[in-house]
Amino acid sequence: MRWVVLDSKEAVGIAAADQISRLLQEKPTCVLGLATGGTPLGTYRELIRRHQTGELEMSRVTTFNLDEYYGLDRDHPQSYWQYMQEHLFRSLPIPEERIHMPPGKPEQVEASCLEYEQEIEQAGGIDLQLLGIGANGHIGFNEPAESLQPATHLAKLAESTVQANARFFASPEEVPQYAITMGIGTIMKAKRIVLLATGEAKAEILSKLYTSPITTRLPASMLHMHPHVTILADREAGSLLPFVQEGIPTDTLS
Numbered sequence: 001m002r003w004v005v006l007d008s009k010e011a012v013g014i015a016a017a018d019q020i021s022r023l024l025q026e027k028p029t030c031v032l033g034l035a036t037g038g039t040p041l042g043t044y045r046e047l048i049r050r051h052q053t054g055e056l057e058m059s060r061v062t063t064f065n066l067d068e069y070y071g072l073d074r075d076h077p078q079s080y081w082q083y084m085q086e087h088l089f090r091s092l093p094i095p096e097e098r099i100h101m102p103p104g105k106p107e108q109v110e111a112s113c114l115e116y117e118q119e120i121e122q123a124g125g126i127d128l129q130l131l132g133i134g135a136n137g138h139i140g141f142n143e144p145a146e147s148l149q150p151a152t153h154l155a156k157l158a159e160s161t162v163q164a165n166a167r168f169f170a171s172p173e174e175v176p177q178y179a180i181t182m183g184i185g186t187i188m189k190a191k192r193i194v195l196l197a198t199g200e201a202k203a204e205i206l207s208k209l210y211t212s213p214i215t216t217r218l219p220a221s222m223l224h225m226h227p228h229v230t231i232l233a234d235r236e237a238g239s240l241l242p243f244v245q246e247g248i249p250t251d252t253l254s
């Protein structure tokens with residue numbers, strides 16, 4: 001796991017966009033795994049800026065999103081489909097048939113989850129998966145539990161996640177209790193993973209992740225087993241990391 005602590009959340013967005021840009025140069029038809037939530041917004045802004053200035057060509061990529069609330073129609077203002085349209089897709093020339101989101105209202109949940117896994121496989125697997133991290137250590141909606149699901153599945157949100165995501169809804173009662181999410185195995189199959197963490201609210205979980213043994217009680221700790229993970233944190237999220245506290249310079253991105 002490569003840990004990089006940068007000065008600001010803007011720098012995190014730029015560094016993540018750099019990782020994606022580099023991959024796009026190597027492989028213009030790459031498959032990106034995308035995340036929602038507050039954290040990747042800076043990355044998406046930077047990708048759009050690069051597209052608008054002609055620095056980045058994204059018309060040949062394929063995308064798969066990590067998760068979608070269960071029970072929300074696509075056109076619900078808080079669906080992750082809407083989030084992705086608003087913050088990324090409507091500003092980029094990616095053809096709709098190459099954009100994939102777990103269905104929010106599938107008629108048959110198990111069959112839809114299986115189909116999502118098959119679509120990822122048919123696309124050749126995910127080249128780079130962008131992740132955020134929940135304050136409880138979740139990745140996607142894989143919440144801390146006694147066991148974790150390997151593949152895309154219907155997941156119950158932890159109460160703390162419902163509370164954390166209530167900021168996007170009119171009231172906590174409106175936050176869906178379930179979501180369809182890639183499983184830990186789906187995430188671990190990505191060739192590279194870039195996990196972003198910004199703000200003070202993520203400082204504690206990042207320091208736990210740094211020293212944590214691999215445990216289903218901290219789902220992000222599974223990433224310790226992945227060979228190509230980069231953690232990009234801003235100064236606030238990285239503030240409790242032991243090497244930052246000891247003043248040891250962090251890795252720099254080449």
Ligand SMILES: O=P(O)(O)OC[C@H]1O[C@](O)(CO)[C@@H](O)[C@@H]1O
Nearest residue numbers: 036037038039132133134140141
């Ligand atoms: O970036 P935020 O809003 O802190 O959310 C953290 C993570 O939790 C989720 O909301 C659940 O998957 C992700 O979308 C996000 O990566």
